[in-house]
Amino acid sequence: MRRGAVGLVAILAVALPAMPLAQQAGKTHRIGVLTVSPAAPDHPLREALREFGYVEGRNLTVDWRSASGDASKFAAAAAEIVRLGVEVIVAPNNPAIQAALRATKTIPIVMVAATDPVGLGFVTSLARPGGNITGLTIQSTELVGKHLELLKEAIPKVSRVAVLWDPREPGRQDQVRAAEIAAPALGLQLELVEVRSPSDLDGAFAMMRRDRIGAVLVLASTMQYVHRAQIAELAAKSRLPTICAFRESVVAGCLMSYLPNQRALFQRAAMYVDKLLKGAKPGELPVEQPTKFELVINMKTAKALGLTIPPSVLLRADQVLE
Numbered sequence: 001m002r003r004g005a006v007g008l009v010a011i012l013a014v015a016l017p018a019m020p021l022a023q024q025a026g027k028t029h030r031i032g033v034l035t036v037s038p039a040a041p042d043h044p045l046r047e048a049l050r051e052f053g054y055v056e057g058r059n060l061t062v063d064w065r066s067a068s069g070d071a072s073k074f075a076a077a078a079a080e081i082v083r084l085g086v087e088v089i090v091a092p093n094n095p096a097i098q099a100a101l102r103a104t105k106t107i108p109i110v111m112v113a114a115t116d117p118v119g120l121g122f123v124t125s126l127a128r129p130g131g132n133i134t135g136l137t138i139q140s141t142e143l144v145g146k147h148l149e150l151l152k153e154a155i156p157k158v159s160r161v162a163v164l165w166d167p168r169e170p171g172r173q174d175q176v177r178a179a180e181i182a183a184p185a186l187g188l189q190l191e192l193v194e195v196r197s198p199s200d201l202d203g204a205f206a207m208m209r210r211d212r213i214g215a216v217l218v219l220a221s222t223m224q225y226v227h228r229a230q231i232a233e234l235a236a237k238s239r240l241p242t243i244c245a246f247r248e249s250v251v252a253g254c255l256m257s258y259l260p261n262q263r264a265l266f267q268r269a270a271m272y273v274d275k276l277l278k279g280a281k282p283g284e285l286p287v288e289q290p291t292k293f294e295l296v297i298n299m300k301t302a303k304a305l306g307l308t309i310p311p312s313v314l315l316r317a318d319q320v321l322e
Helices: 002-025 044-051 071-083 094-103 140-154 172-182 198-210 222-226 228-237 247-252 262-277 299-304
Strands: 029-035 060-066 088-091 109-114 133-137 160-165 189-194 215-218 242-244 256-259 294-298 319-321
Touching: 029 071, 029 094, 029 262, 044 262, 060 071, 071 088, 071 094, 071 222, 088 094, 088 262, 094 109, 109 262, 133 262, 140 172, 140 215, 140 242, 140 256, 160 172, 172 189, 189 198, 198 228, 222 228, 222 247, 228 242, 228 247, 228 299, 242 247, 247 256, 247 294, 247 319, 294 299, 299 319
Parallel strands: 029 060, 029 088, 088 109, 109 133, 160 189, 160 215, 215 242, 242 256, 294 319
Antiparallel strands: 256 294
16 A cells, blocks of 8 residues: 555656646647748748747647738738737738738737838838838838849849839838939839739730830839749740849749848747747847848859859859859
8 A cells, every 4th residue: 555655656756747737738729821922831920930839739739821813802801810819920021911910000020021110111110110010121112223233233234224013002202212313223113013913914014015124123022022923934935034032933934033032031030929928028128130141143044034144243253043
């Protein structure tokens, strides 16, 4: 009897301290994620959340909602996520952030790639966002001049540049104005080309060919990202070099991109999600600005266009795709 009692006490001594930990590990959090296109199994946010100990199906439920390349669908997607009772919403770009803010003033929102969060009214300031939102800004309005500068360095003879943009997306007007300010000092003449849907792209590139455009600056948008392969194909057929926002566009065939790495942005966003799930207040978490920008060049595209990229540009590239 005594030996059995001792054994029971030993078992309890081991088991009881573990019980609160088991209960804590058993808690399942729920977040909502708005995406530009349907989330892939290897979405960088999934990987980043696992590094913080969150695994879908174990201690985390993620409600993924996609705009499928149409920014106007973010409103319905955000409203649906709010109805599901999520604890945090992750919003990738300006249209998604705007939709999330309109859908809720209480659920914390994490921005992944806002272009000008103060100017667009998403936050009060970067240091003290206020309200129910925080996250990351890529400050791409300030980068537009750098995009034109890189284009001019890579193709010194270029003089006429088209700006391919979607006027429906918040913040793009400011980027266009930034391009118009930067262009004269670089000896560039701009032509603004609006594209509101994939069906506009064929006509847009036909107009560029007719107007003897020398290169294209593609401003980031929901539509542009999803249809990057179509843009790259049309640019190749039109023999037009392009500088785009995303590395993925260069992989698809565009000539160059210059922006913070998207995977790295989602990895940082996971850090915000972790802090918010642990009780941090979004309005008190400073908005992060990027510290590293990635220049990617597609040499296969350059060769197909008959371009020789100067060594001064190639040496600055973070990645050269052959």
